[in-house]
Amino acid sequence: MAQLTIALDIMGGDHGPLVILAAAIRAVEKHSHCQFVLCGDQAVIRPALEPLSNEQLSRIEVEHCEQVVLMDEKPTQALRNKKQSSMRRALELVAEGRADACVSAGNTGALMAMAFYVLKTLPGIDRPALVTAMPTASHHRVFLLDLGANVNCDSEALFQYGVMGTVLAQQCARIDNPRVALLNVGEEDIKGNAQVKYADQLFRNAESINYIGYVEGDDIFTDVADVVVTDGFTGNVALKSSEGLAKLVINEVRRVSQQNWYTRLLAKISLPLLKSIYTRVNPDQYNGASLLGLRGIVVKSHGNASADAFYYAISQAINEAQMQVPERIKNRIEQVLLEHH
Amino acid sequence: MAQLTIALDIMGGDHGPLVILAAAIRAVEKHSHCQFVLCGDQAVIRPALEPLSNEQLSRIEVEHCEQVVLMDEKPTQALRNKKQSSMRRALELVAEGRADACVSAGNTGALMAMAFYVLKTLPGIDRPALVTAMPTASHHRVFLLDLGANVNCDSEALFQYGVMGTVLAQQCARIDNPRVALLNVGEEDIKGNAQVKYADQLFRNAESINYIGYVEGDDIFTDVADVVVTDGFTGNVALKSSEGLAKLVINEVRRVSQQNWYTRLLAKISLPLLKSIYTRVNPDQYNGASLLGLRGIVVKSHGNASADAFYYAISQAINEAQMQVPERIKNRIEQVLLEHH
Known part of the structure; x- marks a missing residue:
């Protein structure tokens, strides 16, 4: 080496x-x-x-x-x-x-x-992207980018993120043929905005990228994709809002545990359980965002x-x-x- | 009545x-x-x-x-x-x-x-908005809008959402002077995109709205604002990604609990604790999104x-x-x- x-x-x-x-x-x-x-x-x-x-x-x-x-x-x-x-x-x-x-x-x-x-x-x-690995349901990792390096991304930039994410997932998470998805919303007749729709076309034309189509916000964590691509504004909000909810859970555990002697006892007994969950969802554990x-x-x-x-x-x-x-x-x-x- | x-x-x-x-x-x-x-x-x-x-x-x-x-x-x-x-x-x-x-x-x-x-x-x-109340740290509620009625929102639309959210928080959550915030990202020198920056100006000029400025994704849950305003694309992703993380937590509790007889016992003992947390973060509890x-x-x-x-x-x-x-x-x-x- x-x-x-x-x-x-x-x-x-x-x-x-x-x-x-x-x-x-x-x-x-x-x-x-x-x-x-x-x-x-x-x-x-x-x-x-x-x-x-x-x-x-x-x-x-x-x-x-x-x-x-x-x-x-x-x-x-x-x-x-x-x-x-x-x-x-x-x-x-x-x-x-x-x-x-x-x-x-x-x-x-x-x-x-x-x-x-x-x-x-x-x-x-054209522009670098900030990427981090987030937890998924089956104990895998999903690479989410961009997390805020660029708040305005055109379709070409989204496509480049997909290529960069593919390389990172292959090299650093040893995933053979990473599944790449575009983050989108599901409620609209014609989904998404113009950038997302054109980026979808770019991905569909790139044979060497294993593009699986659109996913919604909750799919980040369901292990349907290995790389989730979005603009820096949306990616930052997705990262921070899920971090925010994780912190809410952690604080809620703390608060509920302290309510009375009985809940304190329960919390003490179930500490190994709570700790394992905490370790899994605590955003501080997913440290290290790469600038790609x-x-x-x-x-x-x-x-x-x-x-x-x-x-x-x-x-x-x-x-x-x-x-x-x-x-x-x-x-x-x-x-x-x-x-x- | x-x-x-x-x-x-x-x-x-x-x-x-x-x-x-x-x-x-x-x-x-x-x-x-x-x-x-x-x-x-x-x-x-x-x-x-x-x-x-x-x-x-x-x-x-x-x-x-x-x-x-x-x-x-x-x-x-x-x-x-x-x-x-x-x-x-x-x-x-x-x-x-x-x-x-x-x-x-x-x-x-x-x-x-x-x-x-x-x-x-x-x-x-100009356009209706989809809004729901989400949990915050201090057991209050925060109204997040738009959740996906409009994926492309101009600054005027964002401003109108702030007005509508104010009314909903006042009337339905009995908050006297609801704090309104614009969702933004924190990493950029000049924060946010053009729409968000101009909407910020509109809010600053509206004296009857209790506008507190920008917040980031994790602040949705920290009770710094009563109304958080964003475009339908970002709002939908924020809602769904935090829902996704909540589901991840719930599934993780289930998975860890089932690992062996000891964790099953721990889970059984701490059920009241886990249930109280579940009720609090389970997105299904925040049912009912209003089309405003x-x-x-x-x-x-x-x-x-x-x-x-x-x-x-x-x-x-x-x-x-x-x-x-x-x-x-x-x-x-x-x-x-x-x-x-």
């Missing part, structure tokens, strides 16, 4: 650099074939590395960065004013070929803007990611790098474009 | 007329101040009424209808070919002033198309509604009729238009 280098934005996220560092150290320990470049304030990073062995330290490089992109900073401002930031540096390392992938838990909007600017899109891709369509691998971890969650996002980046996802997207897009014309 | 007449489409729904009739009979028993017109096949309806008292029978009229709108029938076809259907008749009774409201569990698309055609929109309203903006009251019950659920939808229709929702929407729209100009 080729030795991979992963750049980490140590300064991003809601919980500060120590949580990110804890995940980074765990990644150094577990992924012994990988090198890591830690981007951030060296005064914070160096002391955290003291417990590591010489072998481990030999696989770590610290890239000191003077600036930090704030979580509530406007993306355009971060793009203009934060050229020395840990986020920017991590992306530049990928652009320069010094790293095979980068991971950040920082400001999503800023990361998307910087990644687009620093890495550029692959040939044949760029000339490099960028994984976005939840802003409020725990060390566990950030470690998972690092593993996802390593997986994508091993499977050479951008290269394969490039090839697949070329192949599909040839079919088209 | 004025005596109200409610028209019921007995033939709509996945489970056949007997389930709907059971709900209708319960409504006759419970709402002793109401008259009911049962639209459908009299050969099915008459025998079901035999157990009723003379007083109850005196409040029931059977409107025999030769046709039934099928659940998978195309709305345009139903509109053209099903002029003698129970659905059409129930709507016509409202249009003719012989009923104060109607309820159907039939084909949603057909109901929307027929209702729009038969009842027409109120002055100042028409010159009459139309409540759509879930196609797979149980008798309980359909009964709840009837009660909702009675409530809207008592509160004269269309009349109040008309007045409110006039008031807001005056403010505008």
Whole structure:
């Protein structure tokens, strides 16, 4: 296995650099074939590395960065004013070929803007898309995109998302011939809007894509498709509203459990049951959204990611790098474009 | 209290007329101040009424209808070919002033198309909207609209939905000054698309609407707003994807509970707990979506509604009729238009 280098934005996220560092150290320990470049304030990073062995330290490089992109900073401002930031540096390392992938838990909007600017899109891709894997009924995963990288998507963009999602599902979830669906509504006579209907035609004409047609919002979770494609506005709302309902369930369990001594007892007894359900539907578990369509691998971890969650996002980046996802997207897009014309 | 007449489409729904009739009979028993017109096949309806008292029978009229709108029938076809259907008749009774409201569990698309055609929109309203109340963290309700009546909404339509939602929340949920929010995404520098941004301006200029700005998908459930406004495409996806996640939770509880004797025991012990959570998040409980903006009251019950659920939808229709929702929407729209100009 080729030795991979992963750049980490140590300064991003809601919980500060120590949580990110804890995940980074765990990644150094577990992924012994990988090198890591830690981007951030060296005064914070160096002391955290003291417990590591010489072998481990030999696989770590610290890239000191003077600036930090704030979580509530406007993306355009971060793009203009934060050229020395840990986020920017991590992306530049990928652009320069010094790293095979980068991971950040920082400001999503800023990361998307910087990644687009620093890495550029692959040939044949107009705009990158944000994608994550969500749970389905039969314990599989479904890849939903776009989650908000582009609020206005034309039919061509939706089609490109389908191609990118296919590659990700094949390479990272080992699904042979991923079923691709377009998210739509079911109540109208002539379903959907103009973009969706034209994208449906594009998919039907692309023989190498396993297109299964339209699905509705609830089908995201029923394992009828492996890749669900939609515009960034709708995808973001679908992700967040299902996250919102999951949080409602979790809070309701907590509230009901605390009602009286009897429910407290019931909750205590059934804890293993509740925990298993919680783990399954807790949106924080589906950490790691990939920014697809760029000339490099960028994984976005939840802003409020725990060390566990950030470690998972690092593993996802390593997986994508091993499977050479951008290269394969490039090839697949070329192949599909040839079919088209 | 004025005596109200409610028209019921007995033939709509996945489970056949007997389930709907059971709900209708319960409504006759419970709402002793109401008259009911049962639209459908009299050969099915008459025998079901035999157990009723003379007083109850005196409040029931059977409107025999030769046709039934099928659940998978195309709305345009139903509109053209099903002029003698129970659905059409129930709507016509409202249009003719012989009923104060109607309820159907039939084909949603057909109901929307027929209702729009038969009842027409109120002055100042371009298109009707489908709205339902969803659960929030603090055991309140939030009204989400549009749920799919219109997949393409301009800013004016979004604004009208805000006005209609305000009236519904005031009249039917007794909220004094309902907080209205626009559904948007949070990741972009300049949030949202053109329609949403212009609708935001319209709301800001309408002093009599308690507009609180943008919310994201997860905020639907956090009780920050009483009315959440979005286009029919996004609203339908938000509703269905959160329903999908709720079903995933329910199925997961079922699956985990059945794993072995120990989990079966745990599930049995914690049944009261699980049931209380189930009741709270099960989307079937939030039955009854209202079609707002028409010159009459139309409540759509879930196609797979149980008798309980359909009964709840009837009660909702009675409530809207008592509160004269269309009349109040008309007045409110006039008031807001005056403010505008």
